[in-house]
Amino acid sequence: MDFRVSVLLSVQRGLWDIVTPNLRGVAVLARYPDVVVRFLFEDDPGEEDRENVSEAETYVMADFLDEVSVAAQAEWVPASLPRELKSGEEWVYLRKESA
Template identity: 45%
Template sequence: MQTAIGILRRWCCPQRAGTAELMSVRAGILLSFQRALWDMVTPSLRAVVVRPEGPVIRARFVYDLVPTEYEREIVSEVETYVISDFDASFDVHFEAEYLPMEIVRVAAPDEWWVYRRLEPDMLSEETE
Protein backbone atom coordinates (compact mmCIF):
# COMPACT_ATOMS: atom_id res chain seq x y z
CA MET A 1 0.00 0.00 0.00
CA GLN A 2 1.41 3.36 -1.05
CA THR A 3 1.55 6.14 1.49
CA ALA A 4 0.88 9.79 0.75
CA ILE A 5 4.53 10.43 1.59
CA GLY A 6 5.78 8.05 -1.08
CA ILE A 7 3.44 9.51 -3.65
CA LEU A 8 4.37 13.10 -2.86
CA ARG A 9 8.08 12.28 -2.95
CA ARG A 10 7.52 11.23 -6.56
CA TRP A 11 5.60 14.45 -7.30
CA CYS A 12 8.42 15.81 -9.42
CA CYS A 13 8.28 12.60 -11.50
CA PRO A 14 4.54 12.15 -12.11
CA GLN A 15 5.22 9.41 -14.67
CA ARG A 16 6.13 7.19 -11.67
CA ALA A 17 2.86 7.83 -9.83
CA GLY A 18 -0.54 6.81 -11.14
CA THR A 19 -3.33 9.30 -11.71
CA ALA A 20 -5.46 7.68 -8.98
CA GLU A 21 -2.59 8.02 -6.50
CA LEU A 22 -2.09 11.70 -7.33
CA MET A 23 -5.83 12.37 -7.03
CA SER A 24 -5.82 10.65 -3.64
CA VAL A 25 -2.95 12.83 -2.42
CA ARG A 26 -4.64 15.95 -3.79
CA ALA A 27 -7.86 15.04 -1.97
CA GLY A 28 -5.95 14.42 1.27
CA ILE A 29 -4.20 17.78 1.10
CA LEU A 30 -7.38 19.68 0.22
CA LEU A 31 -9.36 17.98 3.00
CA SER A 32 -6.59 18.80 5.47
CA PHE A 33 -6.80 22.46 4.47
CA GLN A 34 -10.59 22.45 4.64
CA ARG A 35 -10.49 21.37 8.27
CA ALA A 36 -7.53 23.60 9.14
CA LEU A 37 -9.31 26.69 7.80
CA TRP A 38 -12.37 26.31 10.06
CA ASP A 39 -12.80 29.60 11.94
CA MET A 40 -9.55 30.93 10.44
CA VAL A 41 -10.86 32.99 7.52
CA THR A 42 -10.63 36.73 8.23
CA PRO A 43 -12.43 39.40 6.18
CA SER A 44 -9.22 40.43 4.41
CA LEU A 45 -8.31 36.90 3.24
CA ARG A 46 -8.78 36.82 -0.53
CA ALA A 47 -7.47 33.35 -1.32
CA VAL A 48 -5.36 30.39 -0.29
CA VAL A 49 -3.33 28.41 -2.81
CA VAL A 50 -1.28 25.28 -2.20
CA ARG A 51 1.65 23.79 -4.10
CA PRO A 52 3.01 20.36 -3.16
CA GLU A 53 6.69 19.86 -3.96
CA GLY A 54 7.75 16.33 -3.07
CA PRO A 55 7.55 15.99 0.72
CA VAL A 56 7.00 19.77 1.08
CA ILE A 57 3.59 21.44 1.05
CA ARG A 58 3.76 25.17 0.30
CA ALA A 59 0.83 27.53 0.71
CA ARG A 60 0.19 31.22 0.07
CA PHE A 61 -2.45 33.08 2.06
CA VAL A 62 -3.38 36.13 -0.02
CA TYR A 63 -4.71 39.19 1.85
CA ASP A 64 -6.17 42.42 0.47
CA LEU A 65 -4.40 44.40 3.22
CA VAL A 66 -0.92 44.00 4.66
CA PRO A 67 -1.34 40.96 6.93
CA THR A 68 -1.49 41.86 10.61
CA GLU A 69 0.46 40.02 13.28
CA TYR A 70 -2.82 38.30 14.24
CA GLU A 71 -3.34 37.10 10.65
CA ARG A 72 0.25 35.82 10.50
CA GLU A 73 -0.45 33.87 13.69
CA ILE A 74 -3.55 32.41 12.05
CA VAL A 75 -1.44 31.27 9.07
CA SER A 76 0.98 29.63 11.51
CA GLU A 77 -1.89 27.90 13.28
CA VAL A 78 -3.31 26.59 9.99
CA GLU A 79 0.19 25.36 9.15
CA THR A 80 0.27 23.46 12.46
CA TYR A 81 -3.10 21.82 11.76
CA VAL A 82 -2.03 20.74 8.26
CA ILE A 83 1.32 19.33 9.38
CA SER A 84 -0.45 17.31 12.07
CA ASP A 85 -2.29 15.43 9.31
CA PHE A 86 0.96 14.11 7.84
CA ASP A 87 3.93 12.20 9.23
CA ALA A 88 7.25 13.70 10.32
CA SER A 89 8.89 13.28 6.91
CA PHE A 90 6.69 16.10 5.57
CA ASP A 91 7.59 19.74 5.78
CA VAL A 92 5.26 22.69 5.31
CA HIS A 93 5.97 26.30 4.41
CA PHE A 94 3.04 28.71 4.60
CA GLU A 95 3.29 32.45 4.02
CA ALA A 96 0.96 35.42 4.26
CA GLU A 97 1.20 37.88 1.40
CA TYR A 98 -0.37 41.18 0.46
CA LEU A 99 -2.11 41.51 -2.90
CA PRO A 100 -4.12 44.72 -3.39
CA MET A 101 -7.65 44.41 -4.71
CA GLU A 102 -6.57 46.10 -7.95
CA ILE A 103 -4.47 43.05 -8.79
CA VAL A 104 -6.24 39.91 -9.97
CA ARG A 105 -5.61 36.72 -7.99
CA VAL A 106 -3.76 34.14 -10.04
CA ALA A 107 -2.68 30.62 -9.19
CA ALA A 108 0.45 29.31 -10.88
CA PRO A 109 -0.01 26.20 -13.06
CA ASP A 110 1.41 24.01 -10.28
CA GLU A 111 -0.80 25.52 -7.55
CA TRP A 112 -4.29 24.48 -6.44
CA TRP A 113 -6.96 26.83 -5.13
CA VAL A 114 -7.96 25.89 -1.60
CA TYR A 115 -10.08 28.95 -0.85
CA ARG A 116 -11.32 31.91 -2.91
CA ARG A 117 -13.69 34.54 -1.63
CA LEU A 118 -16.33 36.17 -3.79
CA GLU A 119 -15.01 39.53 -4.99
CA PRO A 120 -16.85 42.43 -6.62
CA ASP A 121 -15.38 41.81 -10.08
CA MET A 122 -16.86 38.31 -9.99
CA LEU A 123 -20.43 39.52 -9.52
CA SER A 124 -22.51 39.84 -12.65
CA GLU A 125 -24.48 43.01 -13.27
CA GLU A 126 -27.66 40.92 -13.11
CA THR A 127 -27.23 40.27 -9.38
CA GLU A 128 -26.85 43.95 -8.47
Protein backbone atom coordinates (compact mmCIF):
# COMPACT_ATOMS: atom_id res chain seq x y z
CA MET A 1 0.00 0.00 0.00
CA ASP A 2 1.16 3.54 -0.75
CA PHE A 3 2.83 5.32 2.24
CA ARG A 4 0.47 8.31 2.03
CA VAL A 5 -2.62 6.09 2.07
CA SER A 6 -1.22 4.03 4.96
CA VAL A 7 -0.60 7.21 6.94
CA LEU A 8 -4.05 8.67 6.29
CA LEU A 9 -5.75 5.43 7.33
CA SER A 10 -3.55 5.12 10.40
CA VAL A 11 -4.31 8.67 11.57
CA GLN A 12 -8.03 8.15 11.01
CA ARG A 13 -7.88 5.05 13.20
CA GLY A 14 -5.84 6.99 15.75
CA LEU A 15 -8.72 9.47 16.02
CA TRP A 16 -11.20 6.84 17.18
CA ASP A 17 -12.73 7.87 20.49
CA ILE A 18 -10.60 11.00 20.96
CA VAL A 19 -12.49 13.59 18.89
CA THR A 20 -13.87 16.25 21.25
CA PRO A 21 -15.97 19.37 20.52
CA ASN A 22 -12.80 21.48 20.94
CA LEU A 23 -11.08 19.76 17.97
CA ARG A 24 -11.54 21.82 14.79
CA GLY A 25 -9.40 19.77 12.43
CA VAL A 26 -6.51 17.39 11.94
CA ALA A 27 -3.92 17.93 9.20
CA VAL A 28 -1.29 15.41 8.10
CA LEU A 29 1.97 15.74 6.23
CA ALA A 30 3.22 12.34 4.99
CA ARG A 31 6.64 12.39 3.34
CA TYR A 32 8.44 9.11 3.82
CA PRO A 33 9.92 8.51 6.36
CA ASP A 34 8.31 11.45 8.21
CA VAL A 35 4.75 11.89 9.42
CA VAL A 36 3.65 15.17 11.02
CA VAL A 37 0.14 15.47 12.44
CA ARG A 38 -1.34 18.80 13.57
CA PHE A 39 -4.39 18.83 15.83
CA LEU A 40 -6.15 22.21 15.64
CA PHE A 41 -8.12 23.14 18.76
CA GLU A 42 -10.64 25.97 19.13
CA ASP A 43 -9.61 26.65 22.73
CA ASP A 44 -6.14 26.42 24.21
CA PRO A 45 -5.56 22.65 24.38
CA GLY A 46 -5.66 21.45 27.96
CA GLU A 47 -4.19 18.38 29.58
CA GLU A 48 -6.89 16.03 28.27
CA ASP A 49 -6.48 17.38 24.72
CA ARG A 50 -2.70 16.89 24.88
CA GLU A 51 -3.15 13.36 26.26
CA ASN A 52 -5.49 12.57 23.35
CA VAL A 53 -2.91 13.87 20.86
CA SER A 54 -0.24 11.72 22.51
CA GLU A 55 -2.52 8.67 22.40
CA ALA A 56 -3.23 9.17 18.70
CA GLU A 57 0.49 9.65 18.03
CA THR A 58 1.23 6.35 19.79
CA TYR A 59 -1.38 4.49 17.70
CA VAL A 60 0.13 5.86 14.49
CA MET A 61 3.68 5.03 15.58
CA ALA A 62 2.60 1.45 16.27
CA ASP A 63 1.47 1.04 12.65
CA PHE A 64 4.93 1.65 11.17
CA LEU A 65 8.46 0.32 11.39
CA ASP A 66 11.08 2.17 13.44
CA GLU A 67 12.47 4.07 10.44
CA VAL A 68 9.23 6.08 10.20
CA SER A 69 9.24 9.19 12.40
CA VAL A 70 5.84 10.30 13.75
CA ALA A 71 5.32 13.68 15.41
CA ALA A 72 1.96 14.99 16.58
CA GLN A 73 1.31 18.43 17.97
CA ALA A 74 -1.61 20.32 19.46
CA GLU A 75 -2.21 23.84 18.18
CA TRP A 76 -4.57 26.54 19.36
CA VAL A 77 -6.49 27.99 16.40
CA PRO A 78 -9.45 30.04 17.69
CA ALA A 79 -12.71 29.85 15.73
CA SER A 80 -12.16 33.47 14.68
CA LEU A 81 -9.19 32.28 12.58
CA PRO A 82 -9.40 30.09 9.46
CA ARG A 83 -8.19 26.50 9.45
CA GLU A 84 -5.36 26.41 6.94
CA LEU A 85 -3.16 23.67 5.59
CA LYS A 86 0.60 24.09 5.48
CA SER A 87 2.51 23.10 2.36
CA GLY A 88 2.08 19.39 1.59
CA GLU A 89 -0.57 18.74 4.26
CA GLU A 90 -3.96 17.08 3.81
CA TRP A 91 -7.03 17.14 6.02
CA VAL A 92 -7.85 13.91 7.82
CA TYR A 93 -10.62 15.43 9.93
CA LEU A 94 -12.64 18.67 9.81
CA ARG A 95 -15.55 19.46 12.07
CA LYS A 96 -18.59 21.19 10.65
CA GLU A 97 -18.44 24.93 11.25
CA SER A 98 -20.79 27.65 10.17
CA ALA A 99 -19.56 29.67 7.21
